[in-house]
Amino acid sequence: MPRPNPEDIQRIALLGTGTIGSGWAVHYLAQGKSLTIYDPAPDAEERLGAFVEAAWPKMERLGLSPSADRNAFRFAASAAGAVHDAEFVQESAPENLAAKIDLYRQIDDALPPQTVVASSTSGLFISDMQEGRAGANRYVVGHPFNPPHIMPLVEVVGGRQTDAEVIDWTLAFYRAHGKQAIQIRKEVAGHLANRLQVALLREAVHAVAEGIASVQDVDAAVVHALGLRWALIGPHLTIHLAGGPGGMRHHLEHLGPSIEEWWDNLGTPHLNSQVNEKLIEGMEAATAGRPVEDLANERDNLLVELIQTLKKARGES
Numbered sequence: 598m599p600r601p602n603p604e605d606i607q608r609i610a611l612l613g614t615g616t617i618g619s620g621w622a623v624h625y626l627a628q629g630k631s632l633t634i635y636d637p638a639p640d641a642e643e644r645l646g647a648f649v650e651a652a653w654p655k656m657e658r659l660g661l662s663p664s665a666d667r668n669a670f671r672f673a674a675s676a677a678g679a680v681h682d683a684e685f686v687q688e689s690a691p692e693n694l695a696a697k698i699d700l701y702r703q704i705d706d707a708l709p710p711q712t713v714v715a716s717s718t719s720g721l722f723i724s725d726m727q728e729g730r731a732g733a734n735r736y737v738v739g740h741p742f743n744p745p746h747i748m749p750l751v752e753v754v755g756g757r758q759t760d761a762e763v764i765d766w767t768l769a770f771y772r773a774h775g776k777q778a779i780q781i782r783k784e785v786a787g788h789l790a791n792r793l794q795v796a797l798l799r800e801a802v803h804a805v806a807e808g809i810a811s812v813q814d815v816d817a818a819v820v821h822a823l824g825l826r827w828a829l830i831g832p833h834l835t836i837h838l839a840g841g842p843g844g845m846r847h848h849l850e851h852l853g854p855s856i857e858e859w860w861d862n863l864g865t866p867h868l869n870s871q872v873n874e875k876l877i878e879g880m881e882a883a884t885a886g887r888p889v890e891d892l893a894n895e896r897d898n899l900l901v902e903l904i905q906t907l908k909k910a911r912g913e914s
């Protein structure tokens with residue numbers, strides 16, 4: 598199936614503009630795309646308008662495409678109406694397999710045959726969603742991170758019936774539009790980055806549950822050491838550098854047995870009411886009554902600063 602050049606895509610359809618779909622909308626508008634949107638919530642259009650207005654100054658700081666227009670979106674009355682002219686579809690409807698399958702059924706007849714459909718799903722398999730669809734081979738996962746207009750990573754995962762060519766096209770599409778896209782080569786629960794996240798969260802919860810450290814101090818250990826480094830290099834390169842001139846080979850030979858011993862010693866906590874209360878109380882103490890919106894806004898502003906600083910330091914801007 599001949600597809601348009603990924604970098605030439607202009608018309609994008611969004612299905613769902615909640616937390617994630619709104620972020621996608623801001624991202625694509627900042628990239629100069631025009632959007633057709635379907636979201637059945639009665640206040641969806643009003644909510645999105647307010648979200649775009651609030652987010653736009655951050656996009657101005659991150660860098661807008663010359664053709665960026667914050668008003669270049671319109672809502673359609675149906676999912677079919679939103680996709681019929683689209684060159685790419687990003688679906689961010691609620692995380693419910695039956696509902697997503699039903700939504701895909703609604704767009705079957707209207708979808709242009711060459712149009713790729715990417716689902717933002719965090720936990721569902723595209724294999725289960727593409728089954729029985731017209732052109733099942735062009736359905737793929739394009740999983741972003743919250744907030745999608747700021748976080749660069751997108752995980753691309755194909756299903757049983759997805760063409761390899763569609764995976765390559767989708768990776769190229771996201772990369773041509775300012776994203777760091779990676780391919781996840783097997784369908785696994787939670788894709789990749791969230792699995793890494795919950796692996797760490799397991800030990801973070803264990804540390805609080807067992808009284809090893811407070812919620813605030815566990816977070817400080819990540820913010821002031823691990824996370825600071827992880828914004829620059831990943832866990833594998835970290836190990837390589839920790840090995841000195843002998844690199845990863847030396848580190849694995851020297852400290853591999855200790856790492857395995859620590860793995861065997863990691864906790865397997867349960868989120869029962871007692872542990873949950875410890876976590877909630879610890880978080881209340883750590884945030885000292887600051888509202889979530891306030892904390893999220895501060896995080897987003899700092900993320901923009903960090904991304905700009907890193908781009909500049911790497912000579913990318």
Ligand SMILES: NC(=O)c1ccc[n+]([C@@H]2O[C@H](COP(=O)([O-])OP(=O)(O)OC[C@H]3O[C@@H](n4cnc5c(N)ncnc54)[C@H](O)[C@@H]3O)[C@@H](O)[C@H]2O)c1
Pocket residue numbers: 612613614615616617618635636637638641676688689690691692693700717718719720740741742743
């Ligand atoms: N929240 C996150 O941190 C996060 C991160 C990455 C991916 N995701 C994924 O993104 C998707 C959306 O999650 P969210 O957090 O934005 O949910 P949300 O509840 O905030 O938003 C869902 C939106 O979909 C709309 N909707 C309901 N039925 C619909 C339909 N039939 N067609 C189109 N839109 C419909 C709702 O009105 C709502 O605006 C999920 O698949 C989720 O797994 C979420």
